[in-house]
Amino acid sequence: MEEIKNKVAESGLVNFDISDLVPKGKRLGIDIKDFLWEGQILREKDFREKIKNLDPELYKDAYVYIYCSEDVIIPLWAYFLITSKITDETKKIVFGNREDLEVLLMHNSIQTYDFSELRDKRVLVKGCSDELIPNNAYVELVEQLKPIVKSLMFGEACSNVPIFKN
Structure with missing residues (x-):
């Protein structure tokens, strides 16, 4: 019987879940x-x-x-x-609605996050999340990752959308 291989794990693909950057708190x-x-x-x-x-x-x-x-x-x-x-x-006060707050919080998280662990890696940004992620966060994430990663994809390992390759 042939051994079952996890091709995703062997591919060197790094999964990145942007929801990990959402600040916790009410x-x-x-x-x-x-x-x-x-x-x-x-x-x-x-x-x-x-x-x-x-x-x-x-x-x-x-x-x-x-x-x-x-x-x-x-x-x-x-x-x-x-x-x-x-x-x-x-923790933080903003003028605006809930979405404005989330945009600012994610902006701050992305700007202060250390992405160096992703340098020269093939990165897959997770497509689905239970968290409220503003669309602008994905734009800022690509802006941060493009100069450092080998390639960037969006979605799930079984059905991703290639964004770019360096």
Whole structure:
């Protein structure tokens, strides 16, 4: 009987799962609408009082995005006040929606990751993930890998899409 060989393992192909770069931790949004008078108008005195009563512990070790779900004008100092109230407790705060937060977090992860272990390797970037991976992360990943890897593929070992070969 002939021995069963794992051709993928023997190929020297390195699997890279981009979801490993997703920072772990809870994500929380702060809707400025909740701090407005009748959900429409920012009255400084009322706004400051609501910020004063905001419990920073709710955001401990969280990644926070600040947004406004209503189409109203918010002065920039309002974002300053919220950020200054909770910044000592959070891991990161951004202005924007959840997707904006994920784009920034992945950008930071990709820019700080040490890809040297992939130098001159044949790399397969895993195609499916249970994590929310912004499309921009894949763009940035290729940008980082192209100068150092021997070849890059996307998908699964049994059905990958060749991207480039050096």
